[in-house]
Amino acid sequence: MEDFRKGDFVRLKDFTNWKTDRLIDKDLNAFKIVSIDNGNILISNCKDNISFADIEPIPINGKDDLYIYYDPITCASIVSPNDPAPIRNTDYTYFFESFKRCMYNNKNFQEIITDLGLRYVHEVQHFLDDKFHNKGLKINAV
Numbered sequence: 001m002e003d004f005r006k007g008d009f010v011r012l013k014d015f016t017n018w019k020t021d022r023l024i025d026k027d028l029n030a031f032k033i034v035s036i037d038n039g040n041i042l043i044s045n046c047k048d049n050i051s052f053a054d055i056e057p058i059p060i061n062g063k064d065d066l067y068i069y070y071d072p073i074t075c076a077s078i079v080s081p082n083d084p085a086p087i088r089n090t091d092y093t094y095f096f097e098s099f100k101r102c103m104y105n106n107k108n109f110q111e112i113i114t115d116l117g118l119r120y121v122h123e124v125q126h127f128l129d130d131k132f133h134n135k136g137l138k139i140n141a142v
Contacts, residue, residue, distance in 0.1 A: 001057060001120060007129075008033045008122035009068065009139060010043065010055040017054075020045045028067060028141045030058060057120035060096060060113070065121050070095040070102070072136035092140050095124075 004010060011029040012018055020031075031043035040049040058065050069092045077086045091098060099109035107115075118124055121137065128134040 002123050002126055004033060004036070004041070004052070004055070004057075004122060005126065006033055006036055007135065008125055009058055009137065010122065011058050011064070012050070013054055013056050018046055018048055018050070021047070028139075030065075030067060030139050030141065032139065057122055059120055060118070060124065062094065062096065065096070066094055067140045068095045068121060068137055069093060069140055070098045070136050071138050072102075072134055095137055 009030055009032055011031065015027075015029045031045060034042045034044055040051055041055065042049060043055075058068070069090075071090055074088075079085055096110060096113070099113065102109040104112060113124055113127070116127065118127060125135070125137055128136060
């Protein structure tokens with residue numbers, strides 16, 4: 001398993017020990033690492049500093065990671081003066097399912113992730129960032 005980085009998605013080992021300030025999906029155990037400092041981390045939607053011992057990776061299994069979706073940056077459209085801006089709808093489909101539609105070197109992302117043996121969401125985040133400078137995975141919660 002790869003080490004955690006700023007921006008990685010993790011979950012709390014004992015979710016009941018921490019107070020979170022989400023407005024929606026308060027019971028969703030998935031957080032983004034905001035900062036890492038001297039063995040303590042700060043995660044989104046939680047004001048407490050948390051140690052590495054209190055977090056764990058989110059496995060790719062269609063259950064624990066079901067609320068994660070893929071929303072890559074797309075090229076901007078050219079809009080002429082007085083034309084309406086194009087409507088963009090976010091696709092909240094489970095990321096591993098949507099990876100079937102993303103191709104690279106004649107393989108879809110799902111096949112690549114499987115071939116690489118990646119088992120955790122943060123490893124997929126590292127792959128996307130290192131290979132494509134892409135931070136397209138997002139958590140469907142506020």
